[in-house]
Amino acid sequence: MKASTLSVILMAAALAACGNKAPAESAASAPAAAPAAAPAAAPAAAPAAAAPAAADLAKGEAVYSANCLSCHGAGVLGAPKFADAAAWQPRIAKGMETLYGSALNGFKMMPPRGGNAVLKDDEMKAAVDYMVSKAH
Template sequence: MKAIQLFAALLIGGAFTAATAAAPAPADSAKAEKIYKATCMACHGAGVLGAPKFGDKAAWGPRVAKGKPALYTNALNGFKMMPPRGGNPALKDDEVKAVVDYMIAKSN
């Protein structure tokens, strides 16, 4: 019986850890915002060359509907007029993805 209780505790603890790890930490959000302002805002702030404007739910909706993997791929590799990594080749993959997540969250 104790083995079952231990297993259940591990499962519950693991699920809690996975759920809390999926939520971005405030520090990550602040970093994503800083990167957005330094790299992405030049185009996404004003909608330059068809870039969806920051916070524009109607513009982001169809893009979000395609799924985050598609948005990540476009942001990492470039899409239409957008250069790879928003023109900042120094950004790491996880930083680009964090900014995509940040922009999506602000458009809901």
């Protein structure tokens, strides 16, 4: 009986640590000048997602550090560890829209928006982009 009580307490503590933090403010959150438009990609490149801009990655890093690190840094409750290519590759293979959906709506033990309901869609997507960029 004590082991099950301890498990519930540890699970609740882990989930509480995953969110409920205000999004980090950063100079990167200000709109950046758009880079010069590149020529249209060939149709064969369509399935691959475009690489996020440096400003978006900086915003993603700030959101990750404030909201995602506590679970993804240590792999709490099965969360894929940050920069662990082997853990991330099967998830990345499902596509970015699937990853965004999991981050926004929750997946398995991860609550929607990592437990921080005030995070905006673009902040969540930037955090996902940042984590994916480090998993290659």
